[in-house]
Amino acid sequence: MHFFEAVRMALQTIRAQKLKSGFSLLGVFVGVASLIAAWGIANGVNRYMTEKFAQTLYGVNTFQVRRQPMFNANVPDSVWRAWRRRPRIRFSDAEAITSGLTVSVITAWQSSDQVTVAFANKEARDIELTAASERYFDIKNLRIEIGRPFTGEENRSGAPVAVLGEAVAKRLFSDRTPLGKSVRIGGVPYRVIGVVEHQGSILGFPLDRFVVVPALSPAQNLVNPPGILDAFLVKAHSDLEMREAMSEAEGIMRSRRHLRPQQDNNFVLDTSEGVQRFWAGISRILVTVIPGIVIVSLVIGGIVIMNIMLMAVAERTREIGLRKSLGARRADVLRQFLAESTTIATVGAVFGILAGIGLTFVINALSPLPASVSPTSIVLGVVMGGGVGVVAGVYPASRAARLDPITALRQE
Amino acid sequence: MSQQEFRTGDTPLPDVVILTHKLTREYDMGSETVRALRGVSIQIRKNEYVAVMGPSGSGKSTLMNLVGCLDTPTSGEYWLNAQKVSDLADDDLARIRNKEIGFVFQTFNLLPRADALHNVELPLIYAGLGAKERRARAAQALQRVGLGDRMDHRPNELSGGQRQRVAIARALVNDPSILLADEPTGNLDSTTGLEIMGLFRELHNSGQTVVMVTHEQDIAAQAARVITLRDGVVATDQLQAA
Numbered sequence: 001m002h003f004f005e006a007v008r009m010a011l012q013t014i015r016a017q018k019l020k021s022g023f024s025l026l027g028v029f030v031g032v033a034s035l036i037a038a039w040g041i042a043n044g045v046n047r048y049m050t051e052k053f054a055q056t057l058y059g060v061n062t063f064q065v066r067r068q069p070m071f072n073a074n075v076p077d078s079v080w081r082a083w084r085r086r087p088r089i090r091f092s093d094a095e096a097i098t099s100g101l102t103v104s105v106i107t108a109w110q111s112s113d114q115v116t117v118a119f120a121n122k123e124a125r126d127i128e129l130t131a132a133s134e135r136y137f138d139i140k141n142l143r144i145e146i147g148r149p150f151t152g153e154e155n156r157s158g159a160p161v162a163v164l165g166e167a168v169a170k171r172l173f174s175d176r177t178p179l180g181k182s183v184r185i186g187g188v189p190y191r192v193i194g195v196v197e198h199q200g201s202i203l204g205f206p207l208d209r210f211v212v213v214p215a216l217s218p219a220q221n222l223v224n225p226p227g228i229l230d231a232f233l234v235k236a237h238s239d240l241e242m243r244e245a246m247s248e249a250e251g252i253m254r255s256r257r258h259l260r261p262q263q264d265n266n267f268v269l270d271t272s273e274g275v276q277r278f279w280a281g282i283s284r285i286l287v288t289v290i291p292g293i294v295i296v297s298l299v300i301g302g303i304v305i306m307n308i309m310l311m312a313v314a315e316r317t318r319e320i321g322l323r324k325s326l327g328a329r330r331a332d333v334l335r336q337f338l339a340e341s342t343t344i345a346t347v348g349a350v351f352g353i354l355a356g357i358g359l360t361f362v363i364n365a366l367s368p369l370p371a372s373v374s375p376t377s378i379v380l381g382v383v384m385g386g387g388v389g390v391v392a393g394v395y396p397a398s399r400a401a402r403l404d405p406i407t408a409l410r411q412e
Numbered sequence: 413m414s415q416q417e418f419r420t421g422d423t424p425l426p427d428v429v430i431l432t433h434k435l436t437r438e439y440d441m442g443s444e445t446v447r448a449l450r451g452v453s454i455q456i457r458k459n460e461y462v463a464v465m466g467p468s469g470s471g472k473s474t475l476m477n478l479v480g481c482l483d484t485p486t487s488g489e490y491w492l493n494a495q496k497v498s499d500l501a502d503d504d505l506a507r508i509r510n511k512e513i514g515f516v517f518q519t520f521n522l523l524p525r526a527d528a529l530h531n532v533e534l535p536l537i538y539a540g541l542g543a544k545e546r547r548a549r550a551a552q553a554l555q556r557v558g559l560g561d562r563m564d565h566r567p568n569e570l571s572g573g574q575r576q577r578v579a580i581a582r583a584l585v586n587d588p589s590i591l592l593a594d595e596p597t598g599n600l601d602s603t604t605g606l607e608i609m610g611l612f613r614e615l616h617n618s619g620q621t622v623v624m625v626t627h628e629q630d631i632a633a634q635a636a637r638v639i640t641l642r643d644g645v646v647a648t649d650q651l652q653a654a
Contacts, residue, residue: 327510
């Protein structure tokens with residue numbers, strides 16, 4: 001008997017017993033749907049992390065000279081305390097690196113903290129105040145929607161001018177234009193000269209709740225002690241030039257801090273790779289948890305199918321006897337029941353894939369988690385679903401194949 | 413009936429379809445051994461119409477199973493169409509059942525969810541025929557039993573007599589050497605039973621070899637030859653006037 005014939009027979013049986021087949025494909029359905037959805041989330045977040053998140057937080061081909069990494073997962077207290085004892089990055093460090101680099105780069109100073117920004121009787125709390133130099137906008141790829149960024153001249157003179165994040169502008173000014181208005185940042189009056197384009201959110205965190213002011217303007221005292229920076233940002237033209245600039249910057253910093261060759265750096269050159277490592281830590285957890293869920297539901301699905309198939313063999317003993325009396329060989333009966341269980345499982349897998357894709361889109365639309373369906377997971381879903389069907393079908397099918405036609409025919 | 417004596421080591425004459433030689437079948441029932449057949453030797457020629465009779469426990473079902481290649485004997489020989497089948501393996505027996513034997517059961521044994529055409533197609537599926545040829549031959553077989561207009565009906569949409577006709581069409585579709593019927597009228601009322609018997613007679617007249625197990629005297633009376641079993645041996649074997 002041809003394999004296609006067996007599948008056709010299986011589909012007939014499934015159609016004839018819709019409810020029973022529906023139950024039996026439930027397990028595989030859930031397993032495959034969760035596989036697709038969970039994989040979709042991991043895949044989406046992964047892409048987001050590597051493509052968008054890292055660029056938003058760091059910028060392309062950009063590294064930061066910092067006291068400690070911006071993102072760190074599971075750092076022991078001792079390491080943390082060691083980081084806190086390190087000297088901070090100073091204005092003079094930044095100036096030394098800028099003048100010492102031979103690679104053509106753009107650089108910016110950056111120090112940030114949470115403040116309250118007020119206009120008239122309105123307040124916006126927990127706003128990230130960033131005191132930065134003028135190239136900060138270029139490095140972070142922050143486009144100005146209205147107005148302008150501050151200039152190098154304004155930065156050096158410490159002019160009290162501010163560029164608002166979109167959410168801050170909306171909170172304080174609603175629909176009116178903020179340009180030229182005076183806001184109070186930590187009590188210091190600042191003139192608004194620009195508003196940055198809408199940035200959206202990342203994993204649910206809003207990205208528009210910030211204010212950028214010149215690094216040397218009065219509010220610098222709100223973010224850091226005098227002469228201290230959180231980070232010195234360096235953006236090169238290419239990845240290769242960035243590596244070169246990093247090694248130059250490392251040498252400059254080590255010599256400024258008088259580190260001997262065997263001593264470790266007491267600063268970090270942080271890149272988006274750091275975030276990606278941080279994310280890799282999280283995704284490792286997902287990668288161990290997801291297969292667990294999927295395997296459990298597939299095993300349950302397999303057991304359900306096996307039981308349903310055993311029931312089917314018992315119910316259809318007479319049919320098996322008849323088929324044998326009409327010339328079905330053991331292999332034919334085996335193939336028929338294997339095809340049935342595999343078809344049930346595969347149909348379950350197909351529905352599971354559709355549901356998983358749907359779920360992925362719903363998650364993408366309704367939650368802050370970015371999710372996108374991975375083609376690999378679809379292939380894997382079909383293969384695993386069908387595989388469960390084969391495995392679950394082997395025992396019932398071999399029982400059917402071994403049935404003695406005389407006994408089977410006599411059964412009522 | 414005069415028959416040439418068959419000895420171990422011989423081969424049957426060309427026109428002998430069924431030949432059993434000292435056929436025995438024993439069942440191991442735990443402590444005791446049940447000897448269902450104790451040496452049955454019969455020969456059935458092409459286009460014979462034979463009824464096998466006997467009280468329950470006489471071994472007629474066991475003989476039917478052996479003749480139908482559903483079972484293998486404990487000892488003795490069974491030749492079907494000049495081929496010794498008594499020592500064939502499982503899958504070879506399946507092939508013989510498929511090609512040489514057409515079963516008709518008391519309870520019809522149709523697949524309830526398949527229509528008449530598909531039921532008749534079944535043996536051809538296991539013979540490995542393509543869908544087109546299967547359908548054509550199944551339709552032809554159904555026409556032969558007078559059900560050409562009921563091909564797409566399911567068993568529950570057919571009467572008892574029609575169901576048995578479908579079963580007969582299924583038995584015929586592979587052009588078997590023997591039509592093996594086990595109480596074919598047992599589940600039918602007497603009028604329908606007579607119709608089915610008429611169909612068997614017709615098939616016999618057109619050249620089909622028919623072997624029928626029954627315990628009803630008037631059904632057996634339709635056959636040209638009646639073999640009676642008692643206690644696992646042939647008690648009588650006689651021709652009767654049609």
